[in-house]
Amino acid sequence: MPARVTTVAFEGAKAHRVEAEVQITSGNLAFVVVGLGDKAVAESRDRVRGAFAGMGLSIPAKRIVANLAPADLPKEGSHYDLPIALALMVMMGVIPQDALDGYVCAGELKLDGQIGAMAGALPAAIAAGSYGMGLICPEANGREAAWAGDVPILAPRSLIDLIAHFKGQAVLSAPQPGEVISKGAQPDLKEVKGQEAAKRALEIAAVGGHNLLFVGPPGSGKSMMAQRLPGILPPLTATELLETSQIWSMAGLLEKGNLTRERPFRSPHHSASMAALTGGGLRAKPGEVSLAHNGVLFLDELPEYSPQALDSLRQPLETGEVVVARANHHIRYPARVQLVAAMNPCRCGYGGVGKGACGKAPKCQRDYQGRVSGPMMDRIDLQIDVPPVTAADMALPPPAEGSAEVAARVQAARHIQTERARRLGLPPEAGINATASGSALESIAPLDEAARTLLVQAAQRANLSARAWTRCVRLARTIADIESALSGENTPLLRRHVAEALIYRRATSEPQPTAVLSGKIPTA
Known part of the structure; x- marks a missing residue:
């Protein structure tokens, strides 16, 4: 009978149950990993061999087949190393099968037997809890996985520590959840002089969660005001915090398992590609619009983004989710964001009036602003002109009302x-x-x-x-x-x-x- 260890396959921010089966048979000497895995999964056999050699264990000189079932579900990533290694240990008699029956296992192996960090520990722990099981994950991800609630977590540093735990030679204590941290002092609206109409629009956008566009010359304070939007938004609710943290976990951005109730603020450069904004790539990682889930996506110099990249945001802004279509499956990421954008009135920067006025107005303005499609502009609720800040404005004392009010x-x-x-x-x-x-x-x-x-x-x-x-x-x-x-x-x-x-x-x-x-x- 083959040994079976439960693990997970990630599809977007969700984790699906997968059984890692290992069987040792007679025949040609080989170590084969099957089950529709990517290159990282295929390389698991070499990392498992190296980890066993680093611990002084010899893999049987027989034919070893590791199957990741169901075989029609695509598998990506290196976190299948640990379940394959543990199933092989069960077949070798190092670990009893019943010791692993109540756990989901995930983690990458190093050649010395250490268990390396993985992406997606929090979604894996939540999935394990839904199965009524615990989670075995790398020590580096223990504090992150502990946020899943009443889910038994084992976070060993190495395979040797895990073997010692199951043999009763040592006990692995359950990790404690990371801290809820603050990102520090937020930029304050008191630092913005003048621009009362733009501040009014910013407040309206914050109250209703509306999309907002600032149009004005360089130096008028467009980016400055956009960066102060998170400071006036209410903190994340418990549900929003969990949703957002799962996406950041998939992207490997949760440092030491610490979470924050401050809303995400993502500001990608205008050279960002469509895949960078909406997600995709080799492993279909979440894009900027998903990393800003329940927060703010700020697009500075809006017309400088490629038209294809901008238009790829039209569906997420309407539906609140991104669907990355692949030939054999679709990956969904949540993407409920508040879009804030800024742009100059024309390529020259100043438009057709005032000091430094464009000599090609109004054609230059039409051409420049026309780089943003009509359907995209139709999704922006507030479009406000931001005039230049005058010397009289700069000479005034700071406003009495700031972000706190x-x-x-x-x-x-x-x-x-x-x-x-x-x-x-x-x-x-x-x-x-x-x-x-x-x-x-x-x-x-x-x-x-x-x-x-x-x-x-x-x-x-x-x-x-x-x-x-x-x-x-x-x-x-x-x-x-x-x-x-x-x-x-x-x-x-x-x-x-x-x-x-x-x-x-x-x-x-x-x-x-x-x-x-x-x-x-x-x-x-």
């Missing part, structure tokens, strides 16, 4: 949204205005006659798409929620809120009256 208002307005969704019996995703749609949006954002009339007129004149209509309603609801948080009263959605929301939209083409919507809110 704005964060308090954001927290109060977010509380209004979540309580309203709970009271109306809406799904959790409707608790943030930017994600509400369909009947849920109609429930939280009913339009009175004056507000509806204004929005219909704007839709006719500016040719708003159905998506733009929906996003305007969401934005108006957020503006009303901020007013409610300030006044302490339940403020209905009024004409003035719709009017301010429309300020942040840009007309896309000539008016088309036939595109006007009826009374109901459409689904984007």
